[in-house]
Amino acid sequence: MAQLGKDSFAAGDRLMPVGEAVELLFARTPCVEGIETVALAEAEGRVLAEALAAPIDLPAFDNSAVDGYAVRFADLTPERESVLPVSGRVAAGHAPGTDRVAGVAVRIFTGAAMPEGADTVFMQEDCRILPDGSVALPKGLTLGANRRLRGEDIGVGREALPRGRRLRPEDIGLAAALGVERLAVRRRLKAAVFSTGDEIVSPGEPLPAAAVYDANRFVLQGLLRRLGVEVTDLGILKDDPERIGAALRGAAQTHDLVITSGGVSTGEEDHVKAAISQNGSLVFWRLAIKPGRPVAMGVIEGAPFVGLPGNPVAVFVTFVTVVRPLIAALSGALFEPARAVAVASGFSYKKKKGRREFVRVSLRLGATGEAIADKYPVEGAAVLTSLTRTHGFVELPEDVSAVAPGDQVAFVDYDLIR
Numbered sequence: 001m002a003q004l005g006k007d008s009f010a011a012g013d014r015l016m017p018v019g020e021a022v023e024l025l026f027a028r029t030p031c032v033e034g035i036e037t038v039a040l041a042e043a044e045g046r047v048l049a050e051a052l053a054a055p056i057d058l059p060a061f062d063n064s065a066v067d068g069y070a071v072r073f074a075d076l077t078p079e080r081e082s083v084l085p086v087s088g089r090v091a092a093g094h095a096p097g098t099d100r101v102a103g104v105a106v107r108i109f110t111g112a113a114m115p116e117g118a119d120t121v122f123m124q125e126d127c128r129i130l131p132d133g134s135v136a137l138p139k140g141l142t143l144g145a146n147r148r149l150r151g152e153d154i155g156v157g158r159e160a161l162p163r164g165r166r167l168r169p170e171d172i173g174l175a176a177a178l179g180v181e182r183l184a185v186r187r188r189l190k191a192a193v194f195s196t197g198d199e200i201v202s203p204g205e206p207l208p209a210a211a212v213y214d215a216n217r218f219v220l221q222g223l224l225r226r227l228g229v230e231v232t233d234l235g236i237l238k239d240d241p242e243r244i245g246a247a248l249r250g251a252a253q254t255h256d257l258v259i260t261s262g263g264v265s266t267g268e269e270d271h272v273k274a275a276i277s278q279n280g281s282l283v284f285w286r287l288a289i290k291p292g293r294p295v296a297m298g299v300i301e302g303a304p305f306v307g308l309p310g311n312p313v314a315v316f317v318t319f320v321t322v323v324r325p326l327i328a329a330l331s332g333a334l335f336e337p338a339r340a341v342a343v344a345s346g347f348s349y350k351k352k353k354g355r356r357e358f359v360r361v362s363l364r365l366g367a368t369g370e371a372i373a374d375k376y377p378v379e380g381a382a383v384l385t386s387l388t389r390t391h392g393f394v395e396l397p398e399d400v401s402a403v404a405p406g407d408q409v410a411f412v413d414y415d416l417i418r
Contacts, residue, residue, distance in 0.1 A: 015288045017398060018356050021297075022325045022335075029304065031332035032256050034187035040176055043167050045228040046185035047333045052161040054178050057151035062114040063092075065146045069105040069127055069135055070118035073143040082137045083130065090115060105135050114147060121146035154178075164334035166228070186332050192251035193220050194234035196244060196262040196272055197310065202236060215312045215384060216261035223319050227327050229257075245275040252301035256330055259323065262310035272307045276300060288398065290357045291381035292318040304330070311381035317358050317393075320417045338417040340395060340410035347375040349403040351396055358393040360386045361411065373411055387414070 035049040064070060069086070076082045087104040090096045092111035100117035108114075108121060120143060128136040154160055160178060161171055167183070175183060200214040201207060214236060221231045234251060237244050237260075251258045260272055276298045287295050292314035296307030306323055308315045320338075328335040343363065351357050361373040373394050376386045392413040396403065403409060 015286045015293075015354075017288050017354075018321050021287060021322060025322075025326050026329050026335070029326060029329035032187065032189060032330055035184055036187055037182045037184050039182055040172050040180070043172055043175075043183050043185060044169060046167050046183075046188070047228070047331045048161055048163055048165045048167060048171075049184045049186050049332065051159050051163040052175060052178075052180065052183065054154045054156050054158050054160045055180065056178060057156045058153040058177055059148055059150060062150050063148050064090075064108045064110060064112050064114060064121045065148050066121055066123045067109050068122045068124040068146065069137065070101065070108040070115055070121050071105045071137065072101055072103075072117055073120045075103050076120075076137065076139075076141075078139065080139055082139070083134050084137065085134045088115065105137065119144055119147060162334065164332055166328075166333050189229045189257060189327060189331050190232070190255045191224050191229045191257040191259060192232045192234055192255040193217055193224070193259050194237055194247065194251075196237045196239065196260055198239045200236055200262070216308070216310070216315045219312055219315055220259060220261065220308075220319065223316075223323075224259075224327075227324070228331075229327060241275050241278070244272060245278055248275060248300050248305065252303040252305065255303060257326070258300065258303055258305045259308065260306075261308045261315050272296065276305060276307070287318070287322070288355045289317065289321060290351070290355055292321075295322060297322070309381070312384050313360075313386060314381040316387060324417070338412045340412045341371075342408045343371040343373045343394075343411045345394070345403050345405055345407045345409045346372040347403065348405060349375065349396070351401060353401050354398050356398050357396045359396065360390045361392065361394050362390045363392075363411065371411070373409060390414075392416075 038046065070090070071084060075084060084103065084105040086107060088097055088099075089107040090112040091109050094112070096106070096113050096115040098116065101115045102117060105122075106115045106118060114121075120141060122137050122141060123146060126138050130136055160174055161167075165171060167185070195214050195217045199211050201211050203213050207213065217233060217236075221233060224231050232251070232255065234247060237247055248258060262272070276296060281299050286293055291311065292309050294309050295318050296305070298305045298307075304326065306326065308318050308323075325335050327333070344366065346364070347361075349359060360376040362376070363371050363373055366372045375394075376390050378386055380386070392411055394409045394411055396409070
């Protein structure tokens with residue numbers, strides 16, 4: 001487990017900007033120890049522990065990008081159609097003949113090695129086969145057309161994948177193309193998750209009056225597993241400070257990260273903050289964010305603790321902004337913030353300066369094909385359908401105070417932040 005000092009996140013009690021919070025996480029969170037080697041088929045979603053250098057050139061030889069005819073460019077007549085006899089045939093996976101190409105065209109197929117001396121390939125659909133078996137080649141093709149050079153994808157010894165990359169299918173494909181069979185990756189993080197509150201029950205149980213079903217635990221588990229984290233579901237803890245404190249201590253001893261939802265505001269029944277203060281250290285992060293201002297960040301038994309708000313939309317937003325970068329820091333992963341795209345606002349909106357806000361929106365195409373973001377009509381942080389019926393967030397930075405229809409705003413697709 002990564003061992004953090006009790007003051008690792010000490011930052012006072014002020015309202016903290018989101019960007020500053022993320023910088024603090026990366027500055028003070030050590031990466032967990034533990035590296036293992038896994039087969040490529042098991043590497044998707046894992047964090048690469050060591051940079052991968054290309055052991056070979058890719059491609060390993062000059063080859064044709066198309067089905068057609070390989071020639072020497074010097075044998076062509078630039079100002080008109082060229083006619084060359086056809087001599088030889090090279091298919092993918094078969095070595096070409098040893099004779100150098102001179103004054104002839106060689107039938108070649110996609111991926112086949114270029115014959116010695118050939119430097120240009122004509123696509124078969126652009127050529128005409130003449131009655132005597134020769135081939136007519138159109139004018140206008142440039143030197144090296146349709147030829148893939150040895151090492152043009154990546155040269156031997158060059159970095160193919162950086163340390164800290166969370167491996168995607170395309171990364172694994174690159175490793176496979178380089179002949180790499182296994183990769184060194186960081187061990188998976190272990191996170192403990194529970195909800196707090198007398199008012200919540202698990203799905204499938206009888207629903208008492210004035211109670212609600214717990215959605216947050218399931219949102220969190222799904223988000224964590226998408227990031228490759230092993231999750232322990234600790235269920236629901238009632239509003240009992242002693243039970244909460246004991247559960248936090250026990251979870252922190254066997255997990256890299258402990259996450260709760262609910263109980264971190266300033267109400268008399270919000271016991272998580274007090275339990276952390278008594279059993280570890282807590283800096284109450286009042287993030288300058290909406291939805292989701294009450295976020296607790298602390299350390300217990302050497303493990304980082306994050307207490308998220310009780311409303312499910314706020315849980316989603318604060319997970320994306322705080323927990324996602326924390327997981328990257330703990331797992332030694334390169335953190336890649338979701339890339340926003342500019343769209344036109346289809347709504348009016350006012351906000352306080354100094355606070356970052358995430359507005360749930362759906363996209364539609366305008367009359368001229370431009371993307372327009374429409375705000376979901378219900379804004380409450382407890383409204384789960386505001387996530388299921390929209391496409392993403394419009395992220396409004398701290399210096400913005402108002403948005404008008406037609407303004408350019410930054411849209412982030414949900415699929416890019418999960």
